[in-house]
Amino acid sequence: MSKSLGRRDFLKGAAAVAAGGAAAIPAVAAAWTQEAAPATPVLGPGPVPFTLRVNGKDHAVNLEPRATLLDALRGPLGLTGPKEVCDRGACGACAVLLDGVPASSCMVLALDAEGREITTVEGLAGPDGKPHPLQEAFVREDALQCGFCTPGMVTSCAGLLRRNPDPTAEEVRDALSGNLCRCGTYPRIVKACRSAAAAMKGGR
């Protein structure tokens, strides 16, 4: 139901149909059609200019409205940390932080990410290029084999540590439930996440 044709109006119309029979139907239909007209302009199908804020910088892009955030990051922005694996929200390899919260970038339209703070794994390192404690911990704990899931794992762990700086192993496993590792390095990933949490608490 459109926002402008409220529940009360609809019920009134339905009551009129019940009372007045078929003669009332065209009036109700006309009101519906008139009020249901889209209030916002239609964008696309061609490219649309807009801005994405990624890793602290604004980037002007020109993309079709159907482009996903993952398309934008790996394409014009050249950020290949987020990986395209399933392209349907099932593996977490494309995880980024949207306003600090992990999200599968293959499931977000780039246009819908305008005005949000987007952080990719590339943006986790410090301004001096020093790796994030999570990145150091993944290396220290040898928490990867082929490494394809790693950027998504690190990013999801970063989202977890923002809201829970001292997670239990169970909480790490729960936070990573949307991230798949075909190499089965889960125990080391959990260890790395908790090791990074300890390092961050100790100011390292």
Ligand code: FES
């Ligand atoms: S590529 Fe996005 S969730 Fe798998």
Ligand code: FES
């Ligand atoms: S390290 Fe290979 S998929 Fe995770």
